[in-house]
Structures are given as C-alpha cells and as structure tokens.
Amino acid sequence: MAGLSAARVLADYFEHVTVLERDILPEDACHRSGTPQSKHVHALLGGGQRALGDLFPAFEEDLVTAGAVPLRVGLDVRIEMPGYDPFPQRDLGWISYSMSRPLIELAVRQRVAQYANIAVHLRCRVQEFEAAPGGTAVTAVKFENGAGRSQSLRADLVVDASGRGNLTLALLEAIGRAQAQESVIEVDIGYATAIFAIPADMSVDWKGVRTLAPAPQRSRGGLMLPLEGNCWILTLGGRHADKPPGDGDGFLAYAQQLRTPTIYNAIKLAERVSEVARFGFPASVWRHFEQIEPFPRGLLPIGDAICRFNPVYGQGMSVAAQEAVLLHQLLRKEAEEADPLAGLAPVFFAGASAVIETPWAVAAIPDFSFPETKGQRPPDFERTREFGVALTRLAARDPDVHKIMAEVQALVRPRSVLRDPDLVERVRAMATAA
Numbered sequence: 001m002a003g004l005s006a007a008r009v010l011a012d013y014f015e016h017v018t019v020l021e022r023d024i025l026p027e028d029a030c031h032r033s034g035t036p037q038s039k040h041v042h043a044l045l046g047g048g049q050r051a052l053g054d055l056f057p058a059f060e061e062d063l064v065t066a067g068a069v070p071l072r073v074g075l076d077v078r079i080e081m082p083g084y085d086p087f088p089q090r091d092l093g094w095i096s097y098s099m100s101r102p103l104i105e106l107a108v109r110q111r112v113a114q115y116a117n118i119a120v121h122l123r124c125r126v127q128e129f130e131a132a133p134g135g136t137a138v139t140a141v142k143f144e145n146g147a148g149r150s151q152s153l154r155a156d157l158v159v160d161a162s163g164r165g166n167l168t169l170a171l172l173e174a175i176g177r178a179q180a181q182e183s184v185i186e187v188d189i190g191y192a193t194a195i196f197a198i199p200a201d202m203s204v205d206w207k208g209v210r211t212l213a214p215a216p217q218r219s220r221g222g223l224m225l226p227l228e229g230n231c232w233i234l235t236l237g238g239r240h241a242d243k244p245p246g247d248g249d250g251f252l253a254y255a256q257q258l259r260t261p262t263i264y265n266a267i268k269l270a271e272r273v274s275e276v277a278r279f280g281f282p283a284s285v286w287r288h289f290e291q292i293e294p295f296p297r298g299l300l301p302i303g304d305a306i307c308r309f310n311p312v313y314g315q316g317m318s319v320a321a322q323e324a325v326l327l328h329q330l331l332r333k334e335a336e337e338a339d340p341l342a343g344l345a346p347v348f349f350a351g352a353s354a355v356i357e358t359p360w361a362v363a364a365i366p367d368f369s370f371p372e373t374k375g376q377r378p379p380d381f382e383r384t385r386e387f388g389v390a391l392t393r394l395a396a397r398d399p400d401v402h403k404i405m406a407e408v409q410a411l412v413r414p415r416s417v418l419r420d421p422d423l424v425e426r427v428r429a430m431a432t433a434a
C-alpha cells in the first residue's frame, strides 16, 4: 500500500518509476504470500480514505464499483464497550467503505497501472541498496529477478516500502551509520480471522460490530465488518495467554466468550466460507529515522518500514497513504530547489513524525492499560487515560464531541484538537461529576 501510493506520487516528478515486487500480483482481489496480513480485517479509516482520494481522484467510486460496502460512520457499526452496549449510534456525517484488504490493494494497483511512466516488475526480490563510496547516498538497488539472476538498477531516489524495513536497516549498518532508535510497545497480540456468508434471513440494525474487551482484566475482543460478496469478515483478538485458536470449533467457542453475545449470535448459524487464519503481532515499532543525520541522500523508507502499528486500531494503511500525500507536497516544494533531493529526507521524516504522532498516541493509552504491556509508558499516561474516559462519556451524550472523537480516531484530525480549551473544560467537568 505504501509502495503503490509512493509510486503514484513519484510519477509526477520523475521520468521513470520502477516498482520491484517479490510476489506475483494476482489479477483479482485474492491473497498473496507477501502480505500475510491480508487475510485479516483491514479497516480503511477516514484519514486514509481521504489521502487515497487525494492521490487517486474518485477512488471512493472505484471501491464502490468493486463491491465495497458503504458504512455511515457512527451509525452502521455497533460499538460495544464496557459501560456502553452499544455506544450511542448516530450518523456522524461521512461514509467509510468496508472491503477486503486484497480489494483495496487491487483498486490502488489498477489506478497505478494507468500511469505510463510507472513500471511494476514482479518476482523481483530486492536484496540490498547500494551506496556511493563513503555512504553519503544510495545510488542503486540490487535485486534477484524472476529467473533467479541478480541485477542492479540505478536510481536517483529509492523508496523502501518493503514493510519490514530491513533493507534500510541493513544499508545503515553497511555504511557504518548508527541505527535508528526505536519506540516499542510490546503488545503481544494474536489474531484469528474467518469469513462468513451473511445469512439471507439476517435482520439486525447494524452492518458491523466491534466488541471491545473489558480491559485490563481481559483482552478478548472482536471486529466483524461486511465485505464485498455479501460476507462478514470476523477477526478475534486477544493478548498474551488469551489468544484465539486456529480451528473452527475453537474459533466459535472463543467468539462465544466475548464480553457480549452479539457477534456469536450472528455467526453461530452462518456458513463459514474460509479457513481460520492466524497472525501474531508482538510489538508496535516506530523507527526514529529523523534522528539520523545526515541520512543517506536518495533513500526514503515509508509506511510500515518507518512504523508498524498494533493492527487493532486499523491505522497502518491510512498512515502509509498520508505519508505518500506528504511526500507529494514536499516534492512539489523541493522541485523548485537547485538540488531537490538534497534536503528531502529530513523534511520528510519530520513530516512523517507529525503524521505518526496521533495514531501512535491514540494506540498507546489503551495498549498500556494492560499491565503486561511492555515499553515506555507515555509520561502522562494516567492523566491521558482519565481524560479519555471522561471524553468518551461526554461523547456519548454530545453528538458534536462524538464527531470530534471519531475524527481523531479515524486520523481525519490530529489529536491536538482535543486540547481545545472549551472542550478540555467540559471534559474536566465530566470527570469531576463522575
């Protein structure tokens, strides 16, 4: 997702853009080995939807044409959390789209295919980045082609969108540069996902359900969303010793022990049309490349290569798209400079940090509410957690506050909007009244 979005951005400023992808990319919306996460729920948040719409005008129409299910945000997904079963359902005024990860990716890939100066080379596994003597700049990419032969491709700018980011780390090590410091939140989460045909006689007032765990006592939660093809995708997740199993009966039994019966009642008689897929996610990791100075010229990691987020909050694709929009803005500006690539990395990393700040902070509070979570707790953890509890209570009563809270969670607005003095005063009053 990050690589495709970045390719589209580079196409406006470079003569040729080459995407090297190790997989064979399917022609329809099905899974592939390079993105094992694609079997699990992939919610596209409002912030990511807007960013993809900036990059690919009428992108939402592409999704609808491909079968994505429109959801009225705030209304169509039933949110169940302790104290609110459900949280008040109201139309917050924008539509999001629900579909499988392979379908979102296919829609982006089809748009990228329309750019005459982007070439996508499949079965090309990047082996390493090649640096100029002294390691001041990256000059080429070495990769193994489909025939198993090693090749080198020279490039003015190399974007590392490999997800893991190991290529960038290896380059930094090879040129003797310090490694990026990391912020780490060890969440130790297990996911299990299955797809169900929506029963023809299903009659409910929701299109999706999110059942949150009674933290910190238990971590077991579920998210069920509609997919193209009249199906539900259900991802169950738990932490540490409470991870979901990978067999059909165990999956159902785990769903039955969620905090509320809504999800289990919906699926207990529904036909399961997929295997149960599992995924283990040990830790959210944010690499602080902005601290490496000078960063090798001509290299930019993007997406998960900079920051891998706990998937529970559905942020990764949106942040990747927002970083691509940021890159677009910066290239427009830097293109005016005599040497446009000279100052690109520092401004990109500074902007990417600002993009990442909100999703990282939004996730850190619920993650650290489990005492087993390891990592650096935010210094204001307790105060922020209490603020969040009171804000949620206020949002349940006040549709305007509900909208602001949802916009921050959906990465449509930065969390700094929650520092508005009037809002802070109202939240404090709510906390005192409790």
Ligand SMILES: Cc1cc2nc3c(=O)[nH]c(=O)nc-3n(C[C@H](O)[C@H](O)[C@H](O)COP(=O)(O)OP(=O)(O)OC[C@H]3O[C@@H](n4cnc5c(N)ncnc54)[C@H](O)[C@@H]3O)c2cc1C
Binding pocket: 001, 002, 003, 020, 021, 022, 023, 033, 034, 035, 037, 040, 041, 042, 043, 044, 045, 048, 124, 125, 126, 127, 161, 162, 163, 164, 191, 279, 281, 302, 303, 304, 305, 311, 313, 314, 315, 316, 317, 318, 320
């Ligand atoms: C279980 C799970 C659930 C998730 N749920 C959500 C969600 O609900 N919402 C959301 O927004 N995000 C979600 N994410 C995160 C999301 O998948 C990523 O953040 C998003 O795909 C952006 O990642 P990326 O493009 O950086 O990397 P990826 O999407 O992982 O893509 C990396 C690409 O690089 C290719 N590649 C890797 N190494 C090489 C190499 N050496 N040579 C050539 N090609 C290579 C891979 O084949 C792949 O195509 C989830 C993640 C997980 C693990």
